[in-house]
Amino acid sequence: MTRDSRYDVLFEPVKIGPVTARNRFYQVPHCTGLGWLRPRMVAALRGMKAEGGWGVVCTEYCSIHPASDDLPHPYASLWDQGDIRAHSLMTEQVHEHGSLAGAELWIGGSRSTNLFSNEVAMDVANMPNAIGIPYQARAMDKSDIRELRRWHRNAALRARDAGFDIVYVYATHHYLLAHFLSAQTNSRSDEYGGSLENRVRLVRELIEETRDAVGDRCAVAVRFAADDSIGEDGQPVVGERRDMLEMLAELPDLWDINIQDYSREMGTSRFVNEASLEAYMCWVKSVTSKPVVTVGRFTSPDTMVSQVKRGIVDFIGAARPSIADPFLPNKIEQGRIDEIRECIGCNICYTGDSTGTPIRCTQNPTISEEWRRGWHPEKIAARGSDSSVLVIGGGPAGLEATRALGRRGYHVMLAEAEHSLGGRINRESELPGLGEWARVRNYRVHEIRNMPNVDVYFDNRMDAEHVLAVEANHIVIATGASWLADGRGLYNQTPLDELGPPQQVFTPDDIMAGRLPGGPTLIYDDDHYYLGNVIAELLRRKNIPVTLVTPETMVSAWSGKTGEQGRVQRRMLELGVDIVTSHALKAFDGQAAEIECTYSGNRRRIEAAAVLSVTLRAPNDSLYHELQQAIDSRGEYRPDSVTRIGDCLTPTIIAGAVFSGHRYARELDTEVDPDNRMKYDRIFYDDV
Ligand code: ADP
Ligand code: SF4
Numbered sequence: 095m096t097r098d099s100r101y102d103v104l105f106e107p108v109k110i111g112p113v114t115a116r117n118r119f120y121q122v123p124h125c126t127g128l129g130w131l132r133p134r135m136v137a138a139l140r141g142m143k144a145e146g147g148w149g150v151v152c153t154e155y156c157s158i159h160p161a162s163d164d165l166p167h168p169y170a171s172l173w174d175q176g177d178i179r180a181h182s183l184m185t186e187q188v189h190e191h192g193s194l195a196g197a198e199l200w201i202g203g204s205r206s207t208n209l210f211s212n213e214v215a216m217d218v219a220n221m222p223n224a225i226g227i228p229y230q231a232r233a234m235d236k237s238d239i240r241e242l243r244r245w246h247r248n249a250a251l252r253a254r255d256a257g258f259d260i261v262y263v264y265a266t267h268h269y270l271l272a273h274f275l276s277a278q279t280n281s282r283s284d285e286y287g288g289s290l291e292n293r294v295r296l297v298r299e300l301i302e303e304t305r306d307a308v309g310d311r312c313a314v315a316v317r318f319a320a321d322d323s324i325g326e327d328g329q330p331v332v333g334e335r336r337d338m339l340e341m342l343a344e345l346p347d348l349w350d351i352n353i354q355d356y357s358r359e360m361g362t363s364r365f366v367n368e369a370s371l372e373a374y375m376c377w378v379k380s381v382t383s384k385p386v387v388t389v390g391r392f393t394s395p396d397t398m399v400s401q402v403k404r405g406i407v408d409f410i411g412a413a414r415p416s417i418a419d420p421f422l423p424n425k426i427e428q429g430r431i432d433e434i435r436e437c438i439g440c441n442i443c444y445t446g447d448s449t450g451t452p453i454r455c456t457q458n459p460t461i462s463e464e465w466r467r468g469w470h471p472e473k474i475a476a477r478g479s480d481s482s483v484l485v486i487g488g489g490p491a492g493l494e495a496t497r498a499l500g501r502r503g504y505h506v507m508l509a510e511a512e513h514s515l516g517g518r519i520n521r522e523s524e525l526p527g528l529g530e531w532a533r534v535r536n537y538r539v540h541e542i543r544n545m546p547n548v549d550v551y552f553d554n555r556m557d558a559e560h561v562l563a564v565e566a567n568h569i570v571i572a573t574g575a576s577w578l579a580d581g582r583g584l585y586n587q588t589p590l591d592e593l594g595p596p597q598q599v600f601t602p603d604d605i606m607a608g609r610l611p612g613g614p615t616l617i618y619d620d621d622h623y624y625l626g627n628v629i630a631e632l633l634r635r636k637n638i639p640v641t642l643v644t645p646e647t648m649v650s651a652w653s654g655k656t657g658e659q660g661r662v663q664r665r666m667l668e669l670g671v672d673i674v675t676s677h678a679l680k681a682f683d684g685q686a687a688e689i690e691c692t693y694s695g696n697r698r699r700i701e702a703a704a705v706l707s708v709t710l711r712a713p714n715d716s717l718y719h720e721l722q723q724a725i726d727s728r729g730e731y732r733p734d735s736v737t738r739i740g741d742c743l744t745p746t747i748i749a750g751a752v753f754s755g756h757r758y759a760r761e762l763d764t765e766v767d768p769d770n771r772m773k774y775d776r777i778f779y780d781d782v
Contacts, residue, residue, distance in 0.1 A: 095429035101395050103402050105427060108149075108385055108409065111313035111347025113259045115409070116192050117149040118402060119423040120387045122350060123198035123262070123317070124413035125154040126453045127446025128462065129168030132775040133180035135452065136170070138465035140195075141187025143416050146471070147423025150260065150409070151188045152196035153181070158249035160211035162202040162270075166450040172197065172249045176778040178256045185257030196260035196315065197253040199246060199304075203270025204231035216242075218273040219281045239286065239296065246300050247307045254308040261312045263300045266319040266352055271297055275338065278323070294338055301345045313347035320374045324355040330374045336381065343382040350411065351378055351388045359389065360413070362658045363439025364527030364628075365665075369397055375406050387411040393418075393436040395426045417443050418457040421472050432540060435471075436533045441656035442749045448655040456534060456749040459494065459756035466772040469760065477503040478763025481734065484509065484566035486556050486717065489517020491740020491751040492572030493538040498759030500545040507566065508548065511555035515539050517574055518741070518748070521606035526631045528624075534748060558717065558724040568735045570758060571718045572751075575711040575741035577601035583620035583709030585645040585678040585692065592681035592688075593705065599682065600706040605629050613703030614639040616687045618679035622652040623747070626708040627662050634669040641672040641700055645692045649673055679705065711745035718742065 097105070105117045121143050128136045136153075143151045156170040157163060171177050181197070188195040203217035205224040215223070216238055217231040234242070246263075253261045265271035273279040274296045280287045286295050297316070305314045322333025330353070339349075352359050353374050358366055369390040379386050387409035392398050398410045415422055418437035425434050435457045443461070446453035452462035460469040483499055485492045488510035496508045514520060516535035523532040542548050554560075561569060579601045580589035593599055600611055602625050615638055619626030627650045630640045642649060649666050653659045666673060674689065681688040686699040718738050725732055739758050740751035 097427045097429050098431075101399060101426050103399055104395065104410065104423075110194070110260065110315075110385055111309065112311060113194055113313050115149040115194050117147070117423060118398075118409050119148045120150040120409035120411045121148045121152055121416045122387065122389055122411040122413055123152040123154055123196070124417070125167070125169070125444070125447035126462070127168055127449070127451050128453065129154060130171045130177065130180065131168050131777055132452065133183055133778060134465045134775045135462060137183035137187050139453075139462060140184045141190065142420045142464050142471065144188040144191035144193035146416075146419070146421035147427060148193060148412075148416055148420070149423070150194045150196055152260070152262075153184070153198055155200035155264065156197050156249075156253075158199050158201060159245040161208065161213040161216065161245075162200060162206050163208045163211040163213065164202055164206045165210040167447050168450055169200065172199070172252045172256070178252050180778045181253070181256035181258070189257065194259040195257060196262060197256070197258040198262040198264050198317065199249050199253065200264050201242065201246070201270040203273055205269055217270055218279055218287070221273070221279070224268065236284065243299060243303055247303050250304045250307045250312075254312050259312055260315050260348065261304055261308055262315045262317055262350070263297060263304055263346070264317045265297045266317050267356065271300070272319065276322075277334070290334055290337055291341070294341055298342060298345065301342065305345075315348040315350050316342070316346040317350040317352065319354050320351050320371075320378055321353050327355070327358060328370070328373060332377070336377060339378065340381050344384065347384060349378065349382060349384055349386045351375060351386060357657055357661055360441065360444065360657060361439070361661070362441050362656060363391070363530040365658065365661045366391075366439070368392060368394065369401065372401075372406055379405050379407070385409060389413060391415060391437055391439055393422070393434060395431060414439070414441075414443060417453065417455050417461055419471070420458070435537050436530075438530045438533045440531065440748075441658065442747065444657050445655040448657075454749050454753065456747075456752060457537065459749075459753040463772075466775060467760075474498060474501050474760065475764070479567075481567035481763070482507065483568045483570060483762070484561065484564050485570045485572060486561065487517065487572035487574060487740075487742065488512075488515035488550070489572060489574050489740060489751065490519060490534055490538075490748050491574075491742070491755040492517070492570070493535065493542070494752045494755030495570055495572065495739060495758050496548060496755075497538045497541045498756050499762065500542060500548040502759065502762075503547060504762070506548045507551065507564065508542070509551045509554040509556050511553070513552055515550065522625075524606070525628045526635065528628065531748070534752065556717065558720040561717070561721055562724055562728065562731060565731050567733060568762065569721065569733045569737070571715070571721075571736065571738045571742050572740045572755065573714040573717055573742045575713050575745035577603045577708070578710050578712055579707055581618065581679050581707050581709060585620050586680075586709075590679065590681060592683065593707075594682065595684050598684050598704045600704055602629060602706070602708055605632065605706065610636065611638060611704030611706065614641070614701065615704040615706055616679070616682075616700060616702040617642045617706045617708060619644045619650070620678070620709040622646055622650055624650065624653060624662075626650060627653075627666060629706065629708070630666060630671050631669060634671060639672075641674060641702065642666060643674045643677050643679060643687075643689055643700075645676065645678045647675050649675070674700070679707070711741065713738070713742050713745060715742050
């Protein structure tokens with residue numbers, strides 16, 4: 095197939111100073127949770143983006159000196175020869191596919207505590223540590239500024255030597271250079287503070303010095319915020335920003351624009367739509383002749399074309415869409431738009447940075463596995479035998495196993511109890527704000543539909559006898575998990591004895607099946623992710639009074655890892671949810687719940703007509719155990735394997751279920767060394 099001519103504009107080459115991008119697809123700098131710790135994994139991950147058609151592929155934030163160290167968040171670094179070697183791996187792989195490689199030079203200021211390097215953090219002024227660690231950043235004097243400029247220049251030279259084509263001056267995201275620009279944080283009285291011109295001085299110097307150092311070969315990009323401060327959501331506060339950008343407009347070769355509110359810039363789909371920065375971006379191109387890029391969780395080629403044609407941007411910037419589908423550009427180019435694996439905006443990818451672990455993705459189970467497991471997002475080995483596979487359960491785990499096994503060429507039979515495929519996705523994507531999550535199902539169902547070697551059996555609730563009657567070579571049980579109604583979870587380690595009457599006690603499964611409480615409801619959330627608060631929203635929108643009780647010190651604490659906790663708690667307050675933190679449910683008698691303070695043990699009662707327990711799920715694994723018994727008691731047919739995957743093996747997030755299904759499909763009929771399941775990446779070093 096060939097591309098639709100409507101999308102031609104996306105494939106035009108664009109000049110960026112001394113280099114030219116082969117198209118308008120630009121993977122902006124994004125974290126991977128790999129950084130300097132895992133150079134081969136990073137190189138393969140970035141190389142895959144280039145193979146998939148991204149014309150520019152950047153690093154994550156890349157420290158210029160040990161005085162800017164962010165562990166436990168695994169950033170990249172350009173400190174020495176070892177780093178040059180490590181980055182060369184990436185740039186070689188990116189260049190192999192004709193793409194440009196960009197390095198985002200980073201100086202953390204008061205956001206980097208330097209717990210690894212033990213260097214003293216420096217910033218524009220004496221400041222508290224911005225992430226709440228009890229270390230301060232000291233004010234830079236003029237000799238520090240001179241040193242910083244030298245470090246930046248040397249890092250730019252190392253970036254060039256590592257083969258990068260674009261070198262960034264990173265002046266946003268509340269790091270050091272952003273503090274120099276801002277009138278709120280810059281309280282200096284020397285030539286780097288006070289007037290606009292003075293506050294812009296350091297950024298200007300770094301742009302000029304970077305150009306002087308590497309500009310003959312590399313383009314200089316500046317990452318810059320298009321607004322001054324966080325105002326009403328979606329209402330830009332432009333303030334001095336336009337003047338600043340006008341002052342610097344023609345100095346760099348490219349402007350990479352974002353905004354002050356990170357929770358909007360990389361907002362989850364629950365709160366933020368595609369192309370959400372447009373209102374902030376609309377003036378930027380009118381003040382510079384240089385190419386401009388921004389992000390917006392772009393997955394629709396029509397939206398992309400519209401952004402370019404209306405003069406909002408020159409490049410389609412992407413982090414998440416390129417993670418969910420590294421081959422998005424190629425699919426547009428080849429006229430395979432319906433095969434795009436669209437990002438669902440869940441931000442599980444971001445939890446890699448928050449938790450200091452390799453990036454994972456709900457839609458793309460191969461991310462981070464390119465090097466260590468040799469997984470390619472679009473290619474998979476042909477089947478290793480003529481075996482048939484029966485998959486039971488069409489939720490994310492069963493669907494992904496079926497899709498990937500089908501791609502390998504196996505004869506797959508997928509049996510689903512319900513009338514439609516999707517499992518928990520069908521239920522959860524109906525909840526407030528989670529509509530885009532249906533893409534997990536839609537992508538896989540679309541793929542499976544076109545596979546002649548895959549048969550789907552709907553309305554088929556399988557028991558052990560049914561399963562054995564199929565006589566498949568391999569049996570895969572993907573029957574999911576069910577929420578418990580007994581209050582057992584992280585805090586209450588045993589089920590609560592006094593929880594009743596049953597018709598007034600609910601689980602998320604009840605709510606998603608349409609069984610709603612009849613009056614004021616206490617939601618007990620010891621799960622700490624999204625379901626507790628999403629169900630609170632659903633009930634409030636039906637005018638049911640809600641009290642949300644959690645043993646944590648905030649609502650949905652783990653959603654801090656996905657960057658949405660602030661928006662979640664605000665939404666709860668706006669909806670009038672009563673929030674009770676640091677308390678656990680202990681009992682319910684149909685009229686009132688008894689809750690216990692997690693610090694003092696003091697108890698109190700809250701009137702409620704219903705209790706909803708969001709605590710723990712139990713695997714739906716009875717079929718698995720029945721099968722084991724049935725197989726043992728029957729002689730003639732024995733399957734080669736019976737395997738549980740997804741929530742049926744262990745209840746987890748959707749990304750975990752998809753990964754589990756994918757892994758099963760990859761590993762069938764292959765030799766996996768049980769003691770060494772994947773290659774182990776480790777850093778380069780250079781002693782000399
Ligand atoms: P996961 O996240 O692990 O994929 P889900 O709960 O989303 O789990 O999906 C499990 C799917 O399995 C559901 O669609 C459910 O209807 C189906 N299922 C459960 N038990 C059976 C069974 N005995 N036979 C066929 N399908 C089943
Ligand atoms: Fe998109 Fe979620 Fe994948 Fe991140 S984890 S790229 S938000 S689908």
